[in-house]
Amino acid sequence: MDIRSQIAMVFHLDKCIGCHTCSVACKNIWTDRKGAEYMWWNNVETKPGTGYPTRWEDQEVYKGGWEKHGDGIRPRGNKSKVISIKNITYNPNMPSMDDYYEPWTYKYSELFEAPEGDDQPTARPISLVTGQPIDVKSGPNWDDDLGGSQDYARKDVNLDALSPQEREEMFELERLTFMYLPRICNHCLNPTCVASCPSGALYKRGEDGIVLLNQERCRGWRMCITACPYKKTYYNWSTGKSEKCLLCYPRLEAGIPPACFHTCVGRIRYLGVMLYDADKIQETASCDERELVQRHLDIYLDPFDPEVIRQARACGIADSTLDAAQKSPVWKFVKQWGIALPLHPEFRTLPNLFYVPPLLPTMGRVKDDIYDTTTQSFWGGIEGSRLPMKYLASLFSAGDTARVEMVLKKEMAVKIHRRMVTVGDLPEAEAATAMAEAGVSADVADEIFRLTTLALNEERFVIPAAHREEAIELIEATGDPHPAAGGDRLDGRRLARSGRGSGQVLTDGGSGRPRQTGGIVHQDLRDPGDLLPRGRLCALWRGLPTGNLFGSDQG
Structure with a gap:
C-alpha cells in the first residue's frame, strides 16, 4: 500500500450564485499578463451550455482524457509521450482562438479625449492580440444565465443523454432552468496532461498532489492542452509556454486558502486533505465505466483507521497531515456522507474536485401562472426534476442516475429535518420516514446542515x-x-x-x-x-x- 496525501476540493452547487467573484480574484492575481488575457484558470459556466472553451466536454473533437485499451488505458487519440514526439508538430485536436475568444480592450482615448461635436463618441474594441479593431463575437461567459440559448444551451454535450422529447421539455418556458458550474483544475490523481507532455514539464507534487508546470522545461508543444479533458491548461502565446491553475500553492504553504476559495461569496468551496492508495490508480482508472465512480471513491482511505495511519506514517506522511485529513470537510462530503461526486468521471483522470449536485432547480414548477413548490409525495420534487436526472448523471456520475437520485434524496432529507426542527409544521413520522429512506440520521442531517450553512473558514478550509x-x-x-x-x-x-x-x-x-x-x-x-x-x-x-x-x- 503506497499511501499519499492529496489536497482535494468540494464545490456545493446549491449555494453558487454565479457572481464570478472567484474568477475575477484569480484573474487579477495570476492571468492579467500579456499572452494570458484569454486564460481563466477559474471560470463559472451556466448549464445547460457549451462552457469554456466551447464544447470542451466533447472528446470526439478534442480527444482529451483516457480511453480503454485492452485491460488498461491510454491517452485518448493515443497521445502518449512517444507518439507525441513522433507527431510533435501536428496536433489537429487543439482548441483554436475561436473556441476560446479573442481578448480585447477599448480605445478609451476616443471616448475621453473626443472633441466636442454632434456625434456621440464611442470607445472601439481593440484586440489584445493584434492591436487592431475587432468585432467582438464571443467571450469567456458569453452564454451566462442562458444567454444565446439557441446557439449555446441547446448544444450542451450532456443533452445527448436525453431523448428529443426530454430536450424540448427542458426549454419549455414553464420548465426552463439553469445551474452554475464553477471550474478550476482538478489536480487529478491520474492526469492526462502529465502523461502526454513530451518535455516532462508537468509533474504532480509529492507532498500535496498539486499538478504544476515547470516553465524551464516547457517547450510549448501544447500536447497538454489537448490531453486535458477539462481544458484547464492554456498556452501563453507571448512567452511560448503553457500555464495552468496551481491552486495558489504559495498561499497554501502559508496556511491561506486559494484566492478563488477565499473570496467566494456563496461560501460554496471546501478544501482539505484526502489520503489515497497510489497502488490502486491504474486498476481504478482502467475499470468498467459503470464502476468508475464507486471505484474512484474507494481509492480514498479512512484517516481514522489505525492500519491506514500506521501505513501512512511508514510512507512518510506527517502526523500534522494525518490530523488535517481527519478534520477534512472533503472527507465528510465525499466519503462519510456521500453527497459529492466528481465531474465527468468517464474521462478516467480521477479528479480531486467534487461537486454537490444542485437541488433547488428540481423543486419548483410554474402551475397556473404561479410558481408552485408543493408535491403530492416526499420524492415528487426529485422524480419530476426540472433538470432531468439523466442530465445531472451525465455530468457527475457517468450516466448513473440512481447515484444522483440518492444524493438529491439526502439533500432533501436534510431540508425536511431542519424544517421540522426550526418551523415544526411537519409530522415527526414523515421526517423520520424521509431520512430513513435516504439513509440519513438526525445527527448526520444536523452535521450536514452545519457544515453547509454555518461553518467557519477554519472548518471549510483545513490546510x-x-x-x-x-x-x-x-x-x-x-x-x-x-x-x-x-x-x-x-x-x-x-x-x-x-x-x-x-x-x-x-x-x-x-x-x-x-x-x-x-x-x-x-x-x-x-x-x-x-x-x-x-x-x-x-x-x-x-x-x-x-x-x-x-x-x-x-x-
Whole structure:
C-alpha cells in the first residue's frame, strides 16, 4: 500500500450564485499578463451550455482524457509521450482562438479625449492580440444565465443523454432552468496532461498532489492542452509556454486558502486533505465505466483507521497531515456522507474536485401562472426534476442516475429535518420516514446542515502544515549545489531552527536514491532540483522567479 496525501476540493452547487467573484480574484492575481488575457484558470459556466472553451466536454473533437485499451488505458487519440514526439508538430485536436475568444480592450482615448461635436463618441474594441479593431463575437461567459440559448444551451454535450422529447421539455418556458458550474483544475490523481507532455514539464507534487508546470522545461508543444479533458491548461502565446491553475500553492504553504476559495461569496468551496492508495490508480482508472465512480471513491482511505495511519506514517506522511485529513470537510462530503461526486468521471483522470449536485432547480414548477413548490409525495420534487436526472448523471456520475437520485434524496432529507426542527409544521413520522429512506440520521442531517450553512473558514478550509524544513533536509541529503531562498546556502542552523518535522532520509530500495519519509516528498522525482525552495513561501517549483511569475518574454 503506497499511501499519499492529496489536497482535494468540494464545490456545493446549491449555494453558487454565479457572481464570478472567484474568477475575477484569480484573474487579477495570476492571468492579467500579456499572452494570458484569454486564460481563466477559474471560470463559472451556466448549464445547460457549451462552457469554456466551447464544447470542451466533447472528446470526439478534442480527444482529451483516457480511453480503454485492452485491460488498461491510454491517452485518448493515443497521445502518449512517444507518439507525441513522433507527431510533435501536428496536433489537429487543439482548441483554436475561436473556441476560446479573442481578448480585447477599448480605445478609451476616443471616448475621453473626443472633441466636442454632434456625434456621440464611442470607445472601439481593440484586440489584445493584434492591436487592431475587432468585432467582438464571443467571450469567456458569453452564454451566462442562458444567454444565446439557441446557439449555446441547446448544444450542451450532456443533452445527448436525453431523448428529443426530454430536450424540448427542458426549454419549455414553464420548465426552463439553469445551474452554475464553477471550474478550476482538478489536480487529478491520474492526469492526462502529465502523461502526454513530451518535455516532462508537468509533474504532480509529492507532498500535496498539486499538478504544476515547470516553465524551464516547457517547450510549448501544447500536447497538454489537448490531453486535458477539462481544458484547464492554456498556452501563453507571448512567452511560448503553457500555464495552468496551481491552486495558489504559495498561499497554501502559508496556511491561506486559494484566492478563488477565499473570496467566494456563496461560501460554496471546501478544501482539505484526502489520503489515497497510489497502488490502486491504474486498476481504478482502467475499470468498467459503470464502476468508475464507486471505484474512484474507494481509492480514498479512512484517516481514522489505525492500519491506514500506521501505513501512512511508514510512507512518510506527517502526523500534522494525518490530523488535517481527519478534520477534512472533503472527507465528510465525499466519503462519510456521500453527497459529492466528481465531474465527468468517464474521462478516467480521477479528479480531486467534487461537486454537490444542485437541488433547488428540481423543486419548483410554474402551475397556473404561479410558481408552485408543493408535491403530492416526499420524492415528487426529485422524480419530476426540472433538470432531468439523466442530465445531472451525465455530468457527475457517468450516466448513473440512481447515484444522483440518492444524493438529491439526502439533500432533501436534510431540508425536511431542519424544517421540522426550526418551523415544526411537519409530522415527526414523515421526517423520520424521509431520512430513513435516504439513509440519513438526525445527527448526520444536523452535521450536514452545519457544515453547509454555518461553518467557519477554519472548518471549510483545513490546510496541513507545509513542512518546509523536510524539503530542506532532502536537498541537503542529495547534495544539491543550488542556494536556497535569498541566495544563502542551506546550513544546519537553519534546519535546527525549524525543528518541526520528524522526517528522515533513507535510500530507496537498491537504487541508492534518497527517499523522503517525513511527509514532504514520497514519490521518486528524477531531478531533486525540482524540490528547490525559492522565495519566502518555499515554492517547491524550480524556475519560479522572485519577481514576475514567468520571467521574461523568453520564458
